[in-house]
Amino acid sequence: MIWNTYLRGFKLYLNVEKGLSDHSISAYERDVEKLARFVEKEFGELPIQALDINHIRSFLQELHQCDIDPRSQSRILSGLRAFSQYLILEGMIPSDVMEHIEAPKIARRIPEVLSIEEVKSLLESFDLSQPLAHRNRAMLEVLYACGLRVSELIHLHIDHIYEELEMIKVLGKNNKERLVPISQRALKYLNIYLSERKNGLIKAEARHLVFLNRRGRGLTRHMIYHIIKEAGERAGIEKNISPHTLRHCFATHLVEGGADLRAVQELLGHASIMTTEIYTHINNEYLRNTIHKFHPLNRS
Known part of the structure; x- marks a missing residue:
């Protein structure tokens, strides 16, 4: 070619x-x-x-x-x-051939999110007596507690967990680092998994990673996607969910609870506030649905 x-x-x-x-x-x-x-x-x-x-x-x-x-x-x-x-x-072309090319207009899609009860059902869907269940539960707890991208979860380092501070250091897009609070609940499940992890197979090249597969290597996006899809089925959730769904839930539930949008932007690692503003639209949709469901004159 x-x-x-x-x-x-x-x-x-x-x-x-x-x-x-x-x-x-x-x-x-x-x-x-x-x-x-x-x-x-x-x-x-x-x-x-x-x-x-x-x-x-x-x-x-x-x-x-x-x-x-x-x-x-x-x-x-x-x-x-x-x-x-x-x-x-590299001096191969004299000017930017893309300078006057405009991106096509894209309708902003409001991502599908789970209710708080659905998130709870998802997190509690694991039979903790089964192999790898503690790992899988810990992964979902961290995704929802911290709003991580799946790539950030995959590359989370052992020495980037600051338990005493209840913070984790996340390596985001373009290798940009940020500190994100982690809840005591998520830390509890994380520590249970890490205790199990010590007794499992750990390959040298993956020893710095938190989440490992049964062969002691890092996880892939596909593995995590599959784990979440199966958890959703067990929880009886009919919505189309993925690892990113929990990131959307994290942001949406914060905004619904009254969190400042700039704070949510910082937590998500968004370069622009415009990206984070999608969650205000979700919040407005939530408010509309609440009125339609609960306002006395809207009931049939």
Whole structure:
């Protein structure tokens, strides 16, 4: 495929200069590969120096014709913007080919959240006499108590748990660190699991990680997704849930309880308050539903 040399350099740039996670690097690499395949098909062996805004626009038109949804298009554009910046830094193109490319408008989706009772049912769905149940319970308790992304949970370090302070240090997007309070309840289940963990298999390369699989290695996103889906089924929850659902619940329940939005932004590790504002919309929806359900004139 054309541009393979540039792709290798781009991956190194994302890792060393940008400090992105392996997951983000792989996603950006796929985005550029999509563009490269399109350019090769439509324009042949195009030198990277000849890439311009018209090629990008043709590529976006192709995505639209293939019914790629606006959210996916926007994500692909993020990868291409990073690639364009890399090419400029390396002196391969004279100007930013993405400068005048606008992202498609995306309707803001209000994420599905669980009620407090549903969260309790989810957390209590584990049979703690079963293998790995204490680990799984601890994971969900930490996700909900701290509002972590699944990647943050996977990479949580043993020495980043400050029990006396009731805080944990979280490595967020772009390797940005933040301190997040952790409840005594979550610490209780975490400590039960950590006591069990000492007696299990621990591979040297994963000894710093909190949550391990039965082979002593770190967990994957897919494993955690599967654990939560099974817990939801046991709890009788019919909503479509994922590890991110507990992060949404964390933020939503804080806002419903009157928490300051700036504080929630800090806890979630959002770079922009605009990202956190989605939870005010959820809160408004909650208030509307409350009125429809409980106002005497709305009852049939």
